Amino acid sequence: MLEQERQEIDEIDQQLVALLVRRLATSERIANAKLANNMPLLDQQREQLVYQRVAAQTPVDKQPYLKTLFTDIMLVSKQYQAKLMKAWQDDHDATDK
Numbered sequence: 318m319l320e321q322e323r324q325e326i327d328e329i330d331q332q333l334v335a336l337l338v339r340r341l342a343t344s345e346r347i348a349n350a351k352l353a354n355n356m357p358l359l360d361q362q363r364e365q366l367v368y369q370r371v372a373a374q375t376p377v378d379k380q381p382y383l384k385t386l387f388t389d390i391m392l393v394s395k396q397y398q399a400k401l402m403k404a405w406q407d408d409h410d411a412t413d414k
């Protein structure tokens with residue numbers, strides 16, 4: 318009964334996982350550039366642009382759900398960047414001593 322739809326969800330999830338892994342890898346490169354250039358991790362202006370772009374691509378009835386999803390996606394992205402930047406900074410401090 319639900320097999321076809323569940324198979325479609327599985328296929329979509331497979332694509333989402335690959336894209337989310339790629340997004341995190343890109344976020345890692347951004348974290349590296351921020352540390353090298355003494356820039357803050359958080360960029361609220363950029364996040365507002367992301368929300369605007371997502372909303373423009375989303376049917377109105379689904380916009381609140383996509384907003385929640387992207388809040389979480391960017392939260393995880395920032396958590397990952399914070400972990401990486403701390404580890405790189407700790408390494409750097411250790412080699413300075």
Ligand SMILES: C=C(O[C@@H]1C=C(C(=O)O)C=C[C@H]1O)C(=O)O
Nearest residue numbers: 344347358359360363364391394
């Ligand atoms: C990835 C970045 O770092 C943070 C995470 C963002 C994201 O995951 O889209 C956006 C802005 C920043 O708060 C960035 O600055 O582009």
